[in-house]
Amino acid sequence: MTRHDSTLSPLAELASNVAQPFERARAMPKSVYTSEEFLAAEIENVFKQDWFCVTRADALPNPGDYTTLELAGQPIMVIRDREGQLRAQSNVCLHRMSTLLEGSGNTRAIVCPYHAWTYNLDGRLRGAPAMTLNEAFCKDGQALPQVRCEEWLGWVMITLNPDAPPVSETLAGVADLVGDYEMENYQQTFFETHRWDTNWKVLAENFMESYHLPVCHAGTIGGLSKLEEMVCPPGEEAFNYHWILKEPDFVLGNAHPTNTRLSGERRRTTFLLAIYPSLLITLTPGYFWYLSLHPHGVGQVEIRFGGGMAPEFVNDPEAQSHFNALKALLDDVNVEDRGCTEKVYNGLCSDMATPGHLSHLERPNYDFAQYLNARVNGG
Ligand code: FES
Ligand SMILES: [Fe+2]
Numbered sequence: 001m002t003r004h005d006s007t008l009s010p011l012a013e014l015a016s017n018v019a020q021p022f023e024r025a026r027a028m029p030k031s032v033y034t035s036e037e038f039l040a041a042e043i044e045n046v047f048k049q050d051w052f053c054v055t056r057a058d059a060l061p062n063p064g065d066y067t068t069l070e071l072a073g074q075p076i077m078v079i080r081d082r083e084g085q086l087r088a089q090s091n092v093c094l095h096r097m098s099t100l101l102e103g104s105g106n107t108r109a110i111v112c113p114y115h116a117w118t119y120n121l122d123g124r125l126r127g128a129p130a131m132t133l134n135e136a137f138c139k140d141g142q143a144l145p146q147v148r149c150e151e152w153l154g155w156v157m158i159t160l161n162p163d164a165p166p167v168s169e170t171l172a173g174v175a176d177l178v179g180d181y182e183m184e185n186y187q188q189t190f191f192e193t194h195r196w197d198t199n200w201k202v203l204a205e206n207f208m209e210s211y212h213l214p215v216c217h218a219g220t221i222g223g224l225s226k227l228e229e230m231v232c233p234p235g236e237e238a239f240n241y242h243w244i245l246k247e248p249d250f251v252l253g254n255a256h257p258t259n260t261r262l263s264g265e266r267r268r269t270t271f272l273l274a275i276y277p278s279l280l281i282t283l284t285p286g287y288f289w290y291l292s293l294h295p296h297g298v299g300q301v302e303i304r305f306g307g308g309m310a311p312e313f314v315n316d317p318e319a320q321s322h323f324n325a326l327k328a329l330l331d332d333v334n335v336e337d338r339g340c341t342e343k344v345y346n347g348l349c350s351d352m353a354t355p356g357h358l359s360h361l362e363r364p365n366y367d368f369a370q371y372l373n374a375r376v377n378g379g
Pocket of ligand 2: 212213217337
């Protein structure tokens with residue numbers, strides 16, 4: 001049986017692909033990106049099972065601050081309640097099942113836009129107009145279904161899986177790797193959502209390898225990226241990573257002089273963390289930015305894009321202007337990544353396309369394929 005055997009299901013094609021050792025590895029089969037069957041398996045076994053990043057906790061500082069999203073087809077709100085607790089809960093009304101909140105914002109109560117059933121921030125039903133004549137109706141004890149929500153190193157993580165181990169346990173290896181950066185104290189200064197015309201995994205894999213930097217990013221950061229300064233160790237079960245050394249003259253990419261947490265080469269080391277399934281973090285001693293991805297069909301990806309600065313830089317007016325320049329640069333880099341990842345999706349839909357061999361700089365991509373296979377094939 002070969003990998004070109006079109007009688008194999010997409011799940012079996014992936015199983016056959018990941019059976020190769022890294023030294024002989026190829027990119028994942030096309031059907032993994034293009035088939036509805038594979039997407040359905042991902043929704044069930046990945047997005048309904050694993051932890052998903054919504055935003056940073058400091059983006060929702062006050063009671064009533066909320067944001068909304070869909071995870072694996074489920075409308076969810078994340079809201080800070082009166083007690084200051086972040087909660088994730090169903091964003092669907094208990095009356096005729098309208099969705100409740102939209103986008104992000106602040107509210108004193110959750111009021112359904114259809115008939116104004118009203119909920120406390122903690123999801124308890126507080127009022128329902130003109131319902132007294134229904135003898136079976138009683139608002140007491142009714143509440144929006146709750147979803148697991150945890151804060152971890154400043155990230156707001158949710159899962160639909162009641163049995164998922166806590167984030168801090170699943171990602172203990174990340175804390176071991178970059179605990180001295182104290183990412184929990186970094187402050188978010190921007191957050192945006194985007195939708196691109198590519199499969200979510202094409203964008204995730206693009207993030208995982210810096211092999212493309214010199215070429216895809218020739219117009220921006222390509223010249224600063226040296227392939228020989230990239231280190232790509234084998235990944236762990238729940239994440240993969242690689243790191244790059246930043247030039248000493250790139251102010252924000254280096255530790256601030258008052259940063260005493262980092263020493264030696266770590267003062268200019270950028271970590272690229274790919275936390276499965278879809279939280280992709282660039283962590284430097286001075287700033288961070290991230291993508292949290294969710295599929296929108298096979299051919300589009302929903303992108304939650306945010307970033308900010310390490311605490312030493314936050315109150316420095318000069319750092320803010322450096323950061324503004326950096327954000328403009330990130331936007332230009334994103335335009336290049338969008339071009340590359342949309343071209344890849346377009347290309348891999350071709351009948352004549354075949355997945356080629358991977359470079360040693362694509363080790364994280366190989367590890368990602370192993371993770372995905374374990375999830376969808378229960379390996
Ligand atoms: S559907 Fe929400 S109040 Fe009717
Ligand atoms: Fe890129």
